[in-house]
Amino acid sequence: MFVSKRILFFKSKENGYMLFCGNSNSFYQIDDENVSVIQKMIDTGKEDELPEEIRTEFIKSGVLLKESDEEFYNRLKFSSYLTRFSKNHLSLTIAPSMACNFKCVYCYEGSKVKNVTMTQEVMDGVIEFIKKSECKALSITWYGGEPLCAWDKILEFNKKIEELNLKSFTQDIVTNGSLLDEEKINFIYDKKFTNMQITLDGNEEIHNASRPMKNGGNSFQTIMSKLDLVYKLFKDQNKKIPVSIRVNISEKNANCYYDLYKDISMKYGDLFYIYPAFVTKSDDSDCHASTCLSFEKEAEFILRLSNEKGISTDKLFPAHNKLVGCGAQRINNYVISPNGDLHKCWEDISDKNKCVGNVLTGYRDNNNINYSFIVDSTGFEIEECKNCLFVYSCMGGCPRFRMNNETAGKIINPVCVNIKNNPEEFLETFYKMQKNQKCCC
Amino acid sequence: MKNIKSNSIMESFGMKEMDVEELMQISGGEEESCGVWIGCRVKCTCNGSTYITCPSKRILECTSWGMAL
Numbered sequence: 001m002f003v004s005k006r007i008l009f010f011k012s013k014e015n016g017y018m019l020f021c022g023n024s025n026s027f028y029q030i031d032d033e034n035v036s037v038i039q040k041m042i043d044t045g046k047e048d049e050l051p052e053e054i055r056t057e058f059i060k061s062g063v064l065l066k067e068s069d070e071e072f073y074n075r076l077k078f079s080s081y082l083t084r085f086s087k088n089h090l091s092l093t094i095a096p097s098m099a100c101n102f103k104c105v106y107c108y109e110g111s112k113v114k115n116v117t118m119t120q121e122v123m124d125g126v127i128e129f130i131k132k133s134e135c136k137a138l139s140i141t142w143y144g145g146e147p148l149c150a151w152d153k154i155l156e157f158n159k160k161i162e163e164l165n166l167k168s169f170t171q172d173i174v175t176n177g178s179l180l181d182e183e184k185i186n187f188i189y190d191k192k193f194t195n196m197q198i199t200l201d202g203n204e205e206i207h208n209a210s211r212p213m214k215n216g217g218n219s220f221q222t223i224m225s226k227l228d229l230v231y232k233l234f235k236d237q238n239k240k241i242p243v244s245i246r247v248n249i250s251e252k253n254a255n256c257y258y259d260l261y262k263d264i265s266m267k268y269g270d271l272f273y274i275y276p277a278f279v280t281k282s283d284d285s286d287c288h289a290s291t292c293l294s295f296e297k298e299a300e301f302i303l304r305l306s307n308e309k310g311i312s313t314d315k316l317f318p319a320h321n322k323l324v325g326c327g328a329q330r331i332n333n334y335v336i337s338p339n340g341d342l343h344k345c346w347e348d349i350s351d352k353n354k355c356v357g358n359v360l361t362g363y364r365d366n367n368n369i370n371y372s373f374i375v376d377s378t379g380f381e382i383e384e385c386k387n388c389l390f391v392y393s394c395m396g397g398c399p400r401f402r403m404n405n406e407t408a409g410k411i412i413n414p415v416c417v418n419i420k421n422n423p424e425e426f427l428e429t430f431y432k433m434q435k436n437q438k439c440c441c
Numbered sequence: 442m443k444n445i446k447s448n449s450i451m452e453s454f455g456m457k458e459m460d461v462e463e464l465m466q467i468s469g470g471e472e473e474s475c476g477v478w479i480g481c482r483v484k485c486t487c488n489g490s491t492y493i494t495c496p497s498k499r500i501l502e503c504t505s506w507g508m509a510l
Contacts, residue, residue: 024453222496321453
């Protein structure tokens, strides 16, 4: 057997020795009596003195590998390539309209887009595109603009996709939530949407300042009234609707996350999943760049939230291992704008230079965008990632950030996971939260 | 030793171990020879995925982000 190097064995501040293994994201608290034998295993690369029970567990979790770390890495790299070039599964993010009833101050779609809504010709083109892909499984994320501004298009798409009789069809939606009503909520439940993401930017004052409505309405209270409606419809039915509330975090609102979390949790129980998402920037000239938390401050925020407020986040422990870091790194993954243009990344939806084709006129990847996303910007190709404890969990991070950082010659947005900042403290905090049963991981 | 979080490697990648016969029963699929992996692959008729087996004839089950060929 080979003792993997992708492990972290450390003495925690208050809870004795711990061992984390990145090959499987397994995490152990080590009894004092076994510390020396495990230390010896790491120092010598030999496992023959391990108690049988521990040896068996370590083989299962990849602390002990049947091949060297490099061979294991190459095996996963090979599997990752298979997945990236798989044609079986088609993932589409579709913006049926760029119209939106909000005018968020930071919207990256900004002034570059007009309120274009998908025509019948483009809708038919999308259906043809799905048919021609010969995919067996299809997943769609409804996006915009505000997708609920084009609800009739979503209904029509659903009807046409059902007629395709695909073996698997799943969908989810990213919405500001303000246009929800009983009919839409029930449709989202009945059609088994896997997620409905609604964004808040903090408490009422901060949220309304950064996500105002075009009609001058109170954006925060409007969203809350829709959450009330969802709660009313589902609280007594023992049904769970997959609503996640994304709270964008910057210097401006980091301090009010706890109060917002507490208010929503007290009002709605655990019906909604609430999570913090750190604001990122397009470049240093971005007028919101100065309000973004630094990588170190993000880590402090996560730890303080757990240690001082008892709120866990999914950033405390590495996410599930995966073979592809981002959907944009798969060949059969596209973002479709209302005029039928195909892109790889959501944030490029309004950028003609990042267009890789159109559902009506075909594929034309003039700038080799697919290559950049699929081959050139994944963790497997980068030396720092190759030796990282968390590579199989993050897979090199956001490929768009990575490309932008390389072009700029500096880090505009960090690509690494927050736990990398201070793994021992993150892991011990995770342990303490688990012990107190407050962990969401 | 206390297992705070104990995953097998495959579980951690969202995959589940099962043997070929078990998978074929679930999927209603058929076994095929495979050119890229030692072992075989099984065509699944339930969700359109193809499952590949590892050299020891255990199955790595596909997920949407998994090992679909």
